[in-house]
Amino acid sequence: MGPVAATAVLLSAPVTGVAAAELRPVPDVVRSIETVDGLRVTLTLSNATIDSVPNMAAAPLSREGFLSGRVTLTVEGDGAEVNGGQLVVGAQLGCQVNLDDGIDLGLDLDADLFDDLPIIGVNPDIGANLRSGGIKTVGFAAKPLKARSATVSILDAHVQVDECGGVVTARLFAVGQTSTDTSDDSLSVYSEVVPI
Numbered sequence: 001m002g003p004v005a006a007t008a009v010l011l012s013a014p015v016t017g018v019a020a021a022e023l024r025p026v027p028d029v030v031r032s033i034e035t036v037d038g039l040r041v042t043l044t045l046s047n048a049t050i051d052s053v054p055n056m057a058a059a060p061l062s063r064e065g066f067l068s069g070r071v072t073l074t075v076e077g078d079g080a081e082v083n084g085g086q087l088v089v090g091a092q093l094g095c096q097v098n099l100d101d102g103i104d105l106g107l108d109l110d111a112d113l114f115d116d117l118p119i120i121g122v123n124p125d126i127g128a129n130l131r132s133g134g135i136k137t138v139g140f141a142a143k144p145l146k147a148r149s150a151t152v153s154i155l156d157a158h159v160q161v162d163e164c165g166g167v168v169t170a171r172l173f174a175v176g177q178t179s180t181d182t183s184d185d186s187l188s189v190y191s192e193v194v195p196i
Contacts, residue, residue: 021053026069026172029189036183038079043087043176044072045189050170051156052196061099063168065196066156067091067140071189073176075148080180085145088175089152091159094193095133096166133164145178159196169193 026048033041048069055062073087138159141152152174161168172191177184 021051023049023051024194025049026191026194029191031187031189033185033187035079035178035180035185037180039075039077039082039178039180039185041176041178041185041187042072042074042076043174043187043189044074045172045174045191046070046072048172048191050172050191050194050196052194055160059162061164062160062162063164063196064158064160065170066158067170067172068155068157069172069191070151070153071174072151073145073149073174073178075145075178080182082145082148083179083181085150085176085178087141087143087145087150087152088139088177089141089154090137090139090173091157092171092173092190093136093138093159093161093196094167094169095136095161095164096168097164098131098133099165100131100163133166136161145176150176161196168196170196 028048029045031043035041046069049067051066051068053064053066055064069089071087071089073085075082075085140154140157143150143152154172159170171193173188175186175188177186179185
């Protein structure tokens with residue numbers, strides 16, 4: 001088999017690792033704090049799902065998913081007046097092995113048929129630059145806190161991780177912030193980590 005035929009066979013091989021869509025419910029998360037000025041601040045992540053779907057381009061090093069959930073920030077109590085704050089919602093995406101330099105699958109044709117190579121005429125050259133993966137943060141929404149409550153609902157927010165080898169994971173997160181004359185407070189919640 002010549003180098004052109006070998007390359008054609010490699011490129012026509014079936015793509016593996018592309019699974020059917022899988023909707024996964026994620027447990028609710030609730031976190032509360034008592035501020036120094038007597039307020040109770042609660043941040044709730046509920047109705048969350050992570051829907052892992054086959055990559056639209058059938059790219060073997062890309063993963064896609066749709067994330068949904070509702071986040072509510074509430075302030076209760078007879079303490080100080082709330083002057084402001086905000087609710088921020090997003091996702092964190094984890095990649096196990098970074099392959100953004102790509103994989104080089106080169107097959108060079110050797111015109112000298114009289115050299116001493118055990119396989120005459122073909123010099124395979126396969127290489128990749130492997131680097132440790134990382135975590136990328138994607139913001140979905142930021143809502144100012146007015147009065148004592150704020151809610152953000154996300155339905156099927158699209159996320160994608162490209163050029164990643166190994167496991168790809170996702171989790172939703174939210175940050176709630178409040179401000180009074182005497183105190184600035186912040187709390188965060190994170191969903192369960194789910195492979196996509």
